[in-house]
Amino acid sequence: MKIYVPCDSAAKALGADAVAAEIQAQAAARGIDITLVRNGTRGMIWLEPLVEVEGPNGRIAYGPMTPADVPHLFGDETECDTYLGLTDDLDWMRRQTRLTFARCGAIDPLSMDDYRAHGGFNGLERALGMGAEAIVDEVKQSGLRGRGGAGFPTGIKWDTVRLAHAPKKYIVCNADEGDSGTFADRMIMEGDPFSLIEGMIIAGLGVGADKGYVYLRSEYPDAIATMTRAVELARAAGVLGASVLGQGPAFDIEIRTGAGAYVCGEETSLLNSLEGRRGIVRAKPPLPALEGFLGRPTVVNNVISLATVPVIFEKGAAHYADFGLGRSRGTMPIQIAGNVARGGLFETAFGMPLGDLVNDIGGGTASGRPVKAVQVGGPLGAYMAPDKFDTPFGYEEFDAKDALIGHAGVVVFDEGADMLGLARFAMEFCAVESCGKCTPCRIGAVRGVETIDRIAAGDASAVPLLRDLCDTMKDGSLCALGGFTPFPVMSALNAFPEEFAAQTQEAAE
Amino acid sequence: MSARQATPSTDDITTIIAPLTDLEGPLLPMLHALQDQYGLIPDTAVPVLAETLNIGRAEVHGVISFYHDFRTNPVGRHVIKICRSEACQAVDGGALGKRVLDLLGLDWGGTTANGAVTVEPVYCLGMCACAPALMVDKTVHGRVDEAKIETILQEVGA
Numbered sequence: 001m002k003i004y005v006p007c008d009s010a011a012k013a014l015g016a017d018a019v020a021a022e023i024q025a026q027a028a029a030r031g032i033d034i035t036l037v038r039n040g041t042r043g044m045i046w047l048e049p050l051v052e053v054e055g056p057n058g059r060i061a062y063g064p065m066t067p068a069d070v071p072h073l074f075g076d077e078t079e080c081d082t083y084l085g086l087t088d089d090l091d092w093m094r095r096q097t098r099l100t101f102a103r104c105g106a107i108d109p110l111s112m113d114d115y116r117a118h119g120g121f122n123g124l125e126r127a128l129g130m131g132a133e134a135i136v137d138e139v140k141q142s143g144l145r146g147r148g149g150a151g152f153p154t155g156i157k158w159d160t161v162r163l164a165h166a167p168k169k170y171i172v173c174n175a176d177e178g179d180s181g182t183f184a185d186r187m188i189m190e191g192d193p194f195s196l197i198e199g200m201i202i203a204g205l206g207v208g209a210d211k212g213y214v215y216l217r218s219e220y221p222d223a224i225a226t227m228t229r230a231v232e233l234a235r236a237a238g239v240l241g242a243s244v245l246g247q248g249p250a251f252d253i254e255i256r257t258g259a260g261a262y263v264c265g266e267e268t269s270l271l272n273s274l275e276g277r278r279g280i281v282r283a284k285p286p287l288p289a290l291e292g293f294l295g296r297p298t299v300v301n302n303v304i305s306l307a308t309v310p311v312i313f314e315k316g317a318a319h320y321a322d323f324g325l326g327r328s329r330g331t332m333p334i335q336i337a338g339n340v341a342r343g344g345l346f347e348t349a350f351g352m353p354l355g356d357l358v359n360d361i362g363g364g365t366a367s368g369r370p371v372k373a374v375q376v377g378g379p380l381g382a383y384m385a386p387d388k389f390d391t392p393f394g395y396e397e398f399d400a401k402d403a404l405i406g407h408a409g410v411v412v413f414d415e416g417a418d419m420l421g422l423a424r425f426a427m428e429f430c431a432v433e434s435c436g437k438c439t440p441c442r443i444g445a446v447r448g449v450e451t452i453d454r455i456a457a458g459d460a461s462a463v464p465l466l467r468d469l470c471d472t473m474k475d476g477s478l479c480a481l482g483g484f485t486p487f488p489v490m491s492a493l494n495a496f497p498e499e500f501a502a503q504t505q506e507a508a509e
Numbered sequence: 510m511s512a513r514q515a516t517p518s519t520d521d522i523t524t525i526i527a528p529l530t531d532l533e534g535p536l537l538p539m540l541h542a543l544q545d546q547y548g549l550i551p552d553t554a555v556p557v558l559a560e561t562l563n564i565g566r567a568e569v570h571g572v573i574s575f576y577h578d579f580r581t582n583p584v585g586r587h588v589i590k591i592c593r594s595e596a597c598q599a600v601d602g603g604a605l606g607k608r609v610l611d612l613l614g615l616d617w618g619g620t621t622a623n624g625a626v627t628v629e630p631v632y633c634l635g636m637c638a639c640a641p642a643l644m645v646d647k648t649v650h651g652r653v654d655e656a657k658i659e660t661i662l663q664e665v666g667a
């Protein structure tokens with residue numbers, strides 16, 4: 001009997017380890033021989049811990065499981081209320097297009113045999129037979145754009161690094177994932193770490209780099225452990241090392257731990273941090289692609305950008321580019337979070353309207369109250385009220401609505417949300433995390449908190465001040481921390497002006 | 510705890526950082542290694558780091574103070590980090606943080622009188638689909654409610 005219990009940290013945070021222990025105990029007590037696999041999560045976080053039992057027709061899912069539910073796994077499967085049916089038949093699974101996350105949740109994350117059996121290294125094998133220019137062209141043709149937030153075409157970035165002349169080049173994976181509402185990087189690093197390793201190797205082949213770094217935030221201890229182990233295993237198997245898969249040039253990877261600074265997700269700040277400096281943002285130019293880590297040409301890419309590369313090479317650029325909408329090609333792992341009935345990761349082609357993601361896929365709020373707004377794209381993303389729910393999920397489509405998709409986190413709020421409080425938090429967060437290089441960000445964010453406090457205290461004249469301040473921050477900031485903090489603030493103010501004015505009246509009464 | 514608060518010698522520091530000197534950009538890995546060992550960055554480490562890396566002491570201080578993770582003051586035997594970010598706020602994470610602080614009579618960053626626990630804010634733990642979340646040392650908890658808080662505080666001896 002083969003049983004799967006996720007080792008993903010969200011599953012563990014909901015009690016997966018206790019369920020796994022109980023399964024072992026119950027099996028032993030019944031004298032049943034079981035193989036317990038700790039897989040990644042399927043992404044249905046609201047059903048975690050989600051246990052799967054291998055059956056004749058496929059894997060059968062049970063969730064959310066508690067230790068008390070475990071005896072049912074060994075009895076009549078349909079007679080318990082955690083029984084969900086075949087995993088592959090679940091609505092959440094059937095409605096996705098899982099390209100990047102195809103293996104996540106299906107395999108044992110640290111089994112290289114599992115990885116290969118599910119198509120792992122097919123992309124790399126193919127890339128090894130191509131020249132550097134052909135590799136970069138393939139990525140260009142896939143239409144892949146950076147999944148870290150800015151949406152810059154990955155192939156063009158790679159080409160800049162490929163064409164740069166230097167004795168040493170680097171691949172740096174940005175695994176700082178600081179945006180609230182996002183966990184796709186964590187999920188793939190814990191659930192399918194070899195896909196990131198494979199993507200980084202292909203990037204190295206494409207640009208002529210032999211060294212990669214993963215800059216991984218310290219808030220993710222489980223992901224750090226899994227990635228570290230995966231790199232060791234890849235080295236032992238000859239995937240990494242002096243000759244990639246025994247056929248290619250050298251490539252190796254080191255895992256580095258961040259130190260709790262949100263701004264270090266910004267690529268130049270990240271490079272400073274990796275070099276052992278304060279994480280101050282660097283002015284561009286020079287581009288990191290030309291003068292990056294230790295002054296060398298460097299590809300800095302998000303985890304999902306890199307982990308998507310293997311499937312592009314396995315299935316071909318055209319296959320990937322066939323999905324999507326407009327200039328947003330391929331699929332996006334959308335993370336639905338906050339006050340939502342069905343929270344989790346849902347990978348789908350670009351183009352699904354925001355409202356479908358929130359109400360249809362996510363099932364509306366967890367509280368059952370009406371949705372008031374969603375914040376898309378992390379702490380620098382706009383709040384969008386239901387009147388914008390027809391916006392298709394895509395870079396340009398969101399831009400046209402003064403919003404951004406960022407790393408594709410969607411945080412749902414019910415009608416109890418305090419929009420003025422959330423606007424204040426955006427400013428406070430910017431003040432706490434500012435690298436300090438530019439005044440509009442460093443000082444402006446502190447003023448922003450004070451100004452919102454004045455509005456809350458009834459001073460209506462502070463509203464135009466807040467607008468001016470946001471303009472100054474937008475125009476005068478070097479990076480998107482100071483430059484985009486006005487998005488959540490202004491969107492809250494514009495969509496819910498009464499919450500900024502109502503305070504005024506209350507105080508005046 | 511006593512080991513953690515001891516003042517390590519230059520030799521102790523050197524032993525910890527020596528294996529890392531060949532890394533490209535070794536300072537953050539060294540600081541992490543020191544904090545893993547001592548629970549903080551000992552004052553005595555600064556001159557050793559400066560000399561080993563051939564940089565100024567002020568620069569070492571600058572790096573230590575830039576990052577939220579690195580501490581120079583002792584903390585409790587356990588550290589509870591409570592997420593303050595938006596997805597957690599959407600499900601009353603704000604009230605959760607306040608509740609823990611009130612129960613322990615602390616402000617953010619404070620340590621209980623018995624030295625058991627320090628409470629710090631954190632900005633997202635990647636548990637946004639099972640919020641509100643907090644982390645006890647290196648263990649993450651999701652969908653934290655009143656009952657879970659009680660169990661956790663009991664376990665850490667607060």
Ligand SMILES: Cc1cc2nc3c(=O)[nH]c(=O)nc-3n(C[C@H](O)[C@H](O)[C@H](O)COP(=O)(O)O)c2cc1C
Binds near residue numbers: 147148
């Ligand atoms: C304040 C700030 C924080 C950022 N945080 C992240 C992050 O956590 N992860 C990430 O991949 N990109 C982040 N970015 C974007 C990076 O600067 C950069 O665009 C990205 O790593 C490039 O990779 P991509 O092209 O694959 O997206 C951040 C940017 C800013 C301004």
Ligand code: SF4
Binds near residue numbers: 442477478481482
């Ligand atoms: S906008 Fe803020 S975080 Fe970005 S460089 Fe300027 S001060 Fe630093």
Ligand code: FES
Binds near residue numbers: 634640
């Ligand atoms: S916002 Fe709290 S865990 Fe992500």
